[in-house]
Amino acid sequence: MLKLENVQAGYGNIIAIKDINLEINEGEIITLIGANGAGKSTTLMTISGVISARAGRILFKNEPIEKKPSDEIVKLGICQVPEGRHIFPQLSVQENLDMGAFLRKDKANIKKDLQYVFDLFPILAQRKNQEGGTLSGGEQQMLAMSRALMARPQLLLLDEPSMGLAPLVIKQIFEIIKQINTENNTTIFLVEQNANQALHIADRGYVIENGKITLSGPANELLENSDIQKAYLGI
Template structure:
């Protein structure tokens, strides 16, 4: 039986007078990897910010695990089980890897479990284990992205929001990041909503996908369906 974990119904959002989202509706079911693809400025990041509570919505509703969270503070959404690795990584550059990971667990009451959680993160990201005492700002771009995802996982989320995790990374890091995203979903049971410009990688790993254009959802289907769609290939995969 399919359980809907997240639902956006007619969500609108503005930056001043500019309408960034115009009636977005989408669902993410428990255990899925869902991806949102679109061009720059289409509204992908605004959608993620609306879900995490960083960007207020002007219309519609956001429901998580059966509860309307449309007006809930961002920090309380983390407590409920929504965690985000934001676009641009957003790590604390002056803190060590360990300190960054500990910051990700600020909302947790079960402090005794944190060492075991850290161990799980280091199993996922052995490179971070090697650099646990290194200051975040001195890590490579790929390592910083691993740290951003690891920090988001420290809150033990039910829903992990990943905003452009492959941006600016070398090809070997991109492949590694996407393998880890699949592993997080399959082995840890974390539901993933992924915003990504690398449509090939994102669609090939997604259960379902949505296409967003100028703040509206224009297409949806399984990852395989959209990968095979000629118009999607031309617009987002560079295949004429």
């Protein structure tokens, strides 16, 4: 479904990702794990077209998208929940969700999807008219994910959904990621520092170090890999 071939990107003089190759098939949960500054978020921002790729190709359903602007990429069905959630602070929860469906015109289905995310996260229904900036961290993560779901994505990019959250909330978030994947057949690309949780729900995983993919394979094999255990799982 999505294929990155030798993708290179960066900021100013800094090259953050040097040579990324990876492939995501329809219906999969794929995780990308790595340390701080390894290039995880840059990879996602490059896929979303916020940062432009300096070299290499990005194919979505065999169509090159690396030159497309971000709004066209969203239109194709690739949505991202960025690191730090990026809630619109002075828009209400409802308005934040409306923004998620910005490019859609099918009013009836939007209404249905709104009900769907309110069922997933009932707390959001209660806080509908509250400003997004006043929510707690966990609630903001729920809102950020719901906002992305409002676009009916085919491929959902999640950047560190567990960051800064209490263990119980993390567990809930990961369960819902799994649920979104099975219920809607939404393909998920999950970037995480929390390698243990991520590998437990993922089908396959990639490891990124200093802007390069150094290891990849089925998630259960990566969990057994002694290098990964030492570097990311703390075993």
